Amino acid sequence: MTNENNNSKDKKPKFSPYWIYGILIAIFIGFQVFSGANYQNDQSITPSEFFKYVEEGDVEKVVVVNRKIATVYLTKEAEAKDAHKNSIPQTFLPSATKLPNYKFEVGNLENFENDLKAIGKYNIYSLKTDENYWGDFLIGILPFILLIGVWFFIMRRMSGGATGGAGGQIFNIGKSKAKLFDQNTKVKTTFKDVAGLEGAKEEVQEIVDFLKFPEKYTTLGGKIPKGALLVGPPGTGKTLLAKAVAGEAKVPFFSLSGSDFVEMFVGVGASRVRDLFKQAKEKSPSIIFIDEIDAIGRARGKNAMSGSNDERENTLNQLLTEMDGFGTNTNVIVLAATNRADILDKALMRAGRFDRQIYVDLPDVRERKEIFEVHLRPLKKAEGLDLDFLSKQTPGFSGADIANVCNEAALIAARNGKKAVDKQDFLDAVDRIIGGLEKKNKIITPSEKRAVAFHEAGHAVVSWMLEHAAPLVKVTIVPRGRSLGAAWYLPEERLIVRPEQMLDEMCAALGGRAAEKVIFDKISTGALSDLEKVTKQARAMVTVYGLSDKVGNLTYYDSSGQSEYGFSKPYSEQTAEIIDKEISDIIEKQYQRAVDLLEEHKDKLTELAEVLLEKEVIFKDNLEKIFGKRAFEKEEPEVSKPAEDIDKKQE
Numbered sequence: 001m002t003n004e005n006n007n008s009k010d011k012k013p014k015f016s017p018y019w020i021y022g023i024l025i026a027i028f029i030g031f032q033v034f035s036g037a038n039y040q041n042d043q044s045i046t047p048s049e050f051f052k053y054v055e056e057g058d059v060e061k062v063v064v065v066n067r068k069i070a071t072v073y074l075t076k077e078a079e080a081k082d083a084h085k086n087s088i089p090q091t092f093l094p095s096a097t098k099l100p101n102y103k104f105e106v107g108n109l110e111n112f113e114n115d116l117k118a119i120g121k122y123n124i125y126s127l128k129t130d131e132n133y134w135g136d137f138l139i140g141i142l143p144f145i146l147l148i149g150v151w152f153f154i155m156r157r158m159s160g161g162a163t164g165g166a167g168g169q170i171f172n173i174g175k176s177k178a179k180l181f182d183q184n185t186k187v188k189t190t191f192k193d194v195a196g197l198e199g200a201k202e203e204v205q206e207i208v209d210f211l212k213f214p215e216k217y218t219t220l221g222g223k224i225p226k227g228a229l230l231v232g233p234p235g236t237g238k239t240l241l242a243k244a245v246a247g248e249a250k251v252p253f254f255s256l257s258g259s260d261f262v263e264m265f266v267g268v269g270a271s272r273v274r275d276l277f278k279q280a281k282e283k284s285p286s287i288i289f290i291d292e293i294d295a296i297g298r299a300r301g302k303n304a305m306s307g308s309n310d311e312r313e314n315t316l317n318q319l320l321t322e323m324d325g326f327g328t329n330t331n332v333i334v335l336a337a338t339n340r341a342d343i344l345d346k347a348l349m350r351a352g353r354f355d356r357q358i359y360v361d362l363p364d365v366r367e368r369k370e371i372f373e374v375h376l377r378p379l380k381k382a383e384g385l386d387l388d389f390l391s392k393q394t395p396g397f398s399g400a401d402i403a404n405v406c407n408e409a410a411l412i413a414a415r416n417g418k419k420a421v422d423k424q425d426f427l428d429a430v431d432r433i434i435g436g437l438e439k440k441n442k443i444i445t446p447s448e449k450r451a452v453a454f455h456e457a458g459h460a461v462v463s464w465m466l467e468h469a470a471p472l473v474k475v476t477i478v479p480r481g482r483s484l485g486a487a488w489y490l491p492e493e494r495l496i497v498r499p500e501q502m503l504d505e506m507c508a509a510l511g512g513r514a515a516e517k518v519i520f521d522k523i524s525t526g527a528l529s530d531l532e533k534v535t536k537q538a539r540a541m542v543t544v545y546g547l548s549d550k551v552g553n554l555t556y557y558d559s560s561g562q563s564e565y566g567f568s569k570p571y572s573e574q575t576a577e578i579i580d581k582e583i584s585d586i587i588e589k590q591y592q593r594a595v596d597l598l599e600e601h602k603d604k605l606t607e608l609a610e611v612l613l614e615k616e617v618i619f620k621d622n623l624e625k626i627f628g629k630r631a632f633e634k635e636e637p638e639v640s641k642p643a644e645d646i647d648k649k650q651e
Contacts (some may be wrong), residue, residue, distance in 0.1 A: 001424055009254070012394070021256060024273070025027055029384055030522045043086065043101065043102050043103070044102070044103055044104055045102045045103075045104050046104060047104060047106075047107075047112070047523065049104075050062070050070070050072060050104060051115065051119065051542065052101070053072070053074075053078070053102075053232050054116075054119060054121050054124070055119060057075075057078075058074050058077075058078035058081070058084065059072060059073070059074060059075070059078075059121075059124055060073045060074060060078075060124065061073045061124045061125075061126065062124055062125055062126075063100070063126050063127070063128050064106055064109065064112075064125070064126070064127050064128065065128050065129075065130050065312050066128075066129060066130055067106070067107065067109050067127070068103070068105065068106060069103055069104075069105060070103065070104050070106045070112075071100035071102070071103050072094055072100055072101055072102035072103065073098060073100055073101060074087060074101045074102075074517070079101070080246065084101065084300065087101035087102060088101065088571035089101065094492070098249075098299075101110070109225045113125065117372075133542075141149065162325070173273060176514055178624070179254070179255050179256065180252060180253070180254055180279075187243065187246045187247040187253075188247065189240070189243040189244050189246070189247045190244055190247045190248055191244045191248055193226060193240070193244065193374060194237060194240055194241060194244050195367065195370035195371040195373060195374045195399075196237075196363045196366075196367030196370050196371055196399070197236075197237055197241065197360060197363070197367065198359045198367075199358075200230070200237075200241060200358045200359070201244075203228065203356060203358045204228070204230075204241050204244070204245055204335075204358065205248075205528055207225065207245065207287075207333055207335070208245055208248050208249045210224045210225070210333070211224075211249060211251050211287070211331065211333065212249075212250070214285075214331070221308050224331065224333065224450060225355040225356055226323060226333065226352060226353060226354070226355055227322060227334035227335065227336065227353055227354040227355060227356075228333070228335055228336075228354065228355070228356040228357075228472055229293075229324060229336050229337075229338070229341070229349070229354040229356070229357045230242070230335065230336065230337040230358050230360055231337075231338060231339070231357055231358065231359050231360065232337075232339060232359055232360030232361055232362075233339055233361075233362060233389055233398060234339050234398070234400070235398035235399060235400030236360045236361065236362060236363075236398050236399055236400075236597070237360055237399045237400075238337035238338075238339075238360050239291055239337060239397075240399070241360070242255070242289045242291070242337065244565070245287060245289070245335065246287075246289070249287055251286055251287060252273060252280070252283040252286040252287070253283050253286070253287045253289065254279065254280055254286065254287070254288045254289065255289045255291070256274060256276070256289070256290060256291070257290070257291045257292050257295070258290055258291065258292045258293045258294065258295030258296045258297065259292065259295045260272070261273060261296050261315050262295060262296065262311070262312065263296070264317070267307065267339040267434065268311075269296065269311055269312070269314060269315030269318070270314050270315050270317075270318035273316060273318040273319050273322055274322065276288065276322075277322040277332070278393060280332045281330070281332060284330055284331040284332050285331035285332070285333075286331070286332055286333075287332075287333050287334075287335060288332065288333070288334045289334075289335040289336070289337075290334065290335070290336045290337075291336075291337050292336045292337065292338060292342075293336040293337065293338050293339040293344070293348075294339075294343055294344060294362065295317065295334075295343055296312055296315045296316050297316060297319075297338070297344045297348050298312065298316075298343050298344065298345065299343060299344065299345045299346070300313050300345055316345060318351065319348070320345075320347055320348060321354075323348075323353040324352045324353045334353075334354070336354065341357070342559060362396060362397075362398055363397075363398070363399065363402075364493065365391050365392055365395070365493070366391070368390075368391040368394055368397065368402060369387050369388060369390075369391040371399050371402045371403075372387050372390050372391055372402060372406070375402060375403050375406040375407075376406060379406060379409075379410050379421050380419070380420045380421060381420060381421055382420040382421060382422035383420075385421075385422065385423060386431045387424070389423070390426055392422075393426065393427070393430055394430065395490070395493050396491070401433070404433055405426065405429045405433060406426075407430075408429035408432055408433060409421050409426045409428070409429040410424040410425075412425045412428050412429055412432070413425045431480070431488075435486055436479035436480040436482065436483070437480065438478055438479070438480055439479040439480065440479075442479040442484075444479070444484065448484070449477065449613065450609075450613065451516060451524060451526065452477045452484045452485045452519065452526065453477050453485075453609045453610075453612045453613045454515045454516060454520070454606075454609045455485065455512040455513070455515055455516055455518050455527070455607055456475045456476070456477055456485045456487050456512065456513040456603070456612065456613055457515060457608040457609040458512045458513075458514055458515020458516070458518075458598055458610060459475070459487040459508060459509070459511045459512050459515075459602065460472050460475050460487055460511075460607065460618075460623060461511065461515070461597070461598060461608065461627075462507060462508045462510075462514070462594050462598065462602055463487070463489065463508040463511065463595050464510030464623055464627055464630055465601070466504040466508060466597075467504065467631075468498075468500055468501040468503075468504035468505070469489075469504045469505060469507070469508040470490055470491045470492065470505070470508070471489060471490045471630070472487065472488070472489055472490075472620055472623060473488045473489060473490055473619070473620060474487075474488045474617060474618065474619045474620070475487045475488070475612060475617070475618050476488070476616065476617045477612055477617075478616050478617060479508060483529070484526065499541065499547045502537055502541060502547070502591060503586075505537070506534045506537055506538065506586070506587070506590045507590040507591075507593050507594050507597075508594075509530045509533055509534050509535060510527075510530060510587070510591045510594045511588055511594045511597075511598070512526070512527055512530055513526075513527040513530065513531075513591070513594075514594035514595045514597075514598050515598055515605060516589060517595060517603070518595060518598045518599055518602060518603075518605070519606070519609075534587055534590070535583070535587065538583045538586045538587050539579075539583055541586065542579050542582050542583055542586070543557070543579060544556070544557040548582050548586075550578055550581075550582050551578060551579060551582060554570060556569075557571075557583075576583065597618075601627075604626050604627060607626055608622070608623065608626055611626075
């Protein structure tokens with residue numbers, strides 16, 4: 001009942017001084033209306049009718065108002081006649097003076113006067129000038145009222161902008177656009193909703209603990225960290241961690257994006273930074289979260305073409321000063337997130353501004369299981385759904401990818417009219433997300449379909465014969481997305497990769513083109529994605545990882561990101577020739593290796609391709625029937641992840 005009473009009280013209109021202004025204006029307008037039209041009289045007559053009434057002696061007097069309108073007043077005897085019974089005016093308010101019975105428009109006033117003189121009734125004629133003093137006064141002061149009103153409006157906007165928020169007004173453009181979350185704002189996300197990310201979660205939880213119990217850490221002389229930077233690939237949960245901090249901290253939490261500081265006007269970004277930290281200091285202890293901080297935190301001096309007065313650099317300078325300058329930010333912690341930490345300014349990354357860099361990596365198999373548990377809560381799952389199987393099905397998936405898999409599986413189950421989401425729905429969802437939409441009605445000629453079948457069978461055979469190639473799960477020639485077919489593998493989750501492992505993967509990737517060469521003695525453009533992948537791997541072996549004997553233990557990789565702004569290569573032309581030749585030699589050697597393997601097992605390759613043409617989708621069991629058990633078989637879960645595709649794109 002108390003809540004209802006409070007709500008009813010809140011709904012009551014609040015008194016405003018504008019009500020008084022409105023009432024006064026209404027009274028003034030009403031006065032003007034009633035003073036100008038106190039009666040209803042639409043009895044208009046013609047001049048000839050008027051002169052007729054004059055000759056009959058019915059007119060007591062005629063008054064010409066403003067030399068235009070003649071108002072006619074009848075005698076009492078005339079008003080009693082039936083001919084004039086409708087001429088008596090009907091008044092709204094009592095009037096002390098007699099009101100006119102008729103009116104008409106005077107044409108030429110001089111002719112009108114002469115006509116009255118001619119019939120000898122000039123004595124009833126008089127002139128009157130009717131002036132509206134209030135109306136004239138209002139028209140005179142109206143421009144001044146408008147000017148004063150506009151001035152008051154502008155002054156109120158300028159003085160009240162801080163409380164009203166940034167909005168869209170020109171005078172609030174320098175105000176912070178940060179969204180405030182405090183004890184009055186319910187944020188439902190907590191650390192229970194953040195699965196996996198154990199190390200990152202502990203670091204962030206400690207920041208919340210700093211603000212709740214600062215004396216626990218300061219009694220030993222320690223200082224609360226100024227800031228923490230969340231770094232990691234897209235979709236790994238950086239923003240989700242920040243939401244959990246907002247839900248758990250119970251202190252004012254300011255959230256905004258790095259792009260919120262950017263504006264077309266000079267000085268706006270720096271002004272918004274100042275306003276943001278001013279609000280945070282007033283509400284300390286508090287937390288500021290800047291998502292995608294690379295929008296303003298990019299290293300300075302890299303945009304020489306933009307001129308000396310770069311607005312983004314001015315904004316960054318102000319941010320650096322606010323985070324660790326002469327001013328003190330007592331109990332204000334800055335959280336930031338980015339997936340481009342390599343391009344951030346060194347001054348922003350130093351200790352004292354961002355004391356901690358928390359790396360949020362892609363989840364491993366155990367963490368993926370925990371993430372599945374979170375995203376499967378709202379779904380109607382089939383009984384006995386194996387979460388271990390699902391987590392092993394999705395190597396390399398981020399938290400956002402897993403959420404998408406769960407949602408897509410539910411949609412697929414609903415599309416098929418199922419009552420619960422089962423294992424097959426998740427497998428189809430993984431295929432749908434990675435491979436694209438199935439296009440069974442795509443027009444493809446028999447010769448193209450046969451070429452695709454041998455291409456995919458070549459991938460399967462070569463990967464089956466090599467020790468370090470990823471184990472095959474299934475092969476399909478059903479078009480998906482932009483590809484005409486795909487071989488799906490279980491890639492091993494390695495922390496370090498050895499040269500023989502990379503070479504085996506490259507050989508398996510080239511198995512498709514090698515199969516076309518062995519069977520048809522022709523090659524096609526269908527190996528585009530395979531060649532792109534292999535070329536990147538070979539270039540990384542030579543120029544990044546130092547795995548080439550000819551180039552040696554050198555790397556031309558720059559982790560700081562400085563090389564992307566340079567106009568020269570970090571090696572000579574002679575070295576460039578060696579690198580290009582080494583990359584070509586590695587690829588051609590693995591291609592010839594794949595050709596030799598397929599020549600040796602040409603009959604089995606043909607048999608597998610015929611089965612694929614018949615069934616369109618084959619699995620690991622089909623290969624075991626043809627080749628027997630894989631010699632290098634490991635205890636691995638069945639997982640589907642695409643590897644090599646047949647790409648329709650032509651070069």
